[in-house]
Amino acid sequence: MKTLSNQDVVNQLRWRYATKKFDPQKKISKDDWAAIEEALILSPSSYGLQPWKFIVVQSAELRKQLTPLSWKQTQVEDCSHYVVFANKIGLDEKYITDFIDLNAKTRGVSPEKLEGYKKMMMGNLLGGDRKSQLSDWAARQCYIALGNLMTTVAVMGIDACPMEGIEPAGYDKVLGLEGTGYQTCVACAVGYRSADDAYARLAKVRFANEKVIINK
Ligand SMILES: Cc1cc2nc3c(=O)[nH]c(=O)nc-3n(C[C@H](O)[C@H](O)[C@H](O)COP(=O)(O)O)c2cc1C
Secondary structure, three states: OOOOOHHHHHHHHHHOOEOOOEOOOOOOOHHHHHHHHHHHHOOOOHHHOOOEEEEEEOOHHHHHHHHHHOOOOOHHHHOOEEEEEEEEOOOOHHHHHHHHHHHHHHHOOOHHHHHHHHHHHHHHHHHOHHHHHHHHHHHHHHHHHHHHHHHHHHHOOOEEEEEOOOOHHHHHHHOOOOOOOEEEEEEEEEEOEOOOOHHHHOOOOOOOHHHHOOOO
């Protein structure tokens, strides 16, 4: 199924940029935001395990507290929706079992049928070297969701700024994440560009095709 022309896709990806200045008056509509949330939830992850929470910070007071923990970047308070991606810290058998149960229920099969799948996840994630790197693994999954969010909103004609310039430990305190088993990984401001954001007019700086695409 093809819904957008190749040119439309490229045009939207050229149109998007890391928005430095949002128009604080312009808010994303309820319907558009519902589609964006759906896109976040539909993000793929390794084994499908979704080791994340997407915290949509709507409280003006909380956003105010996050600004000094974000290199004072104005996007935090001026954007329409501010999403903090929190990755799961570690994994245990219960998490994997609960996921298998959900999978079985959703697809109408017995959990026993998924025993091989479960064993593979247990062995690969909890049995070997990966065990000590599970938070990094979960953070990588969050970055996939971040990319998915950015592309989705670009296609919708909505602006975004990925935000790594944040202090994760400070965010955890402000957002009450401490002790929850999740930690701040990265964030993304979403909304509409201010008409006077000069960054919107800058040329894209990208390596040439032949420098990064290697055909073998
Ligand atoms: C993971 C990630 C974190 C980023 N963090 C910030 C940030 O904290 N503040 C900011 O203004 N831009 C941030 N950027 C934007 C990049 O600088 C920008 O994407 C890059 O220069 C390419 O420009 P473009 O996105 O406008 O095409 C981040 C980008 C990524 C992918």
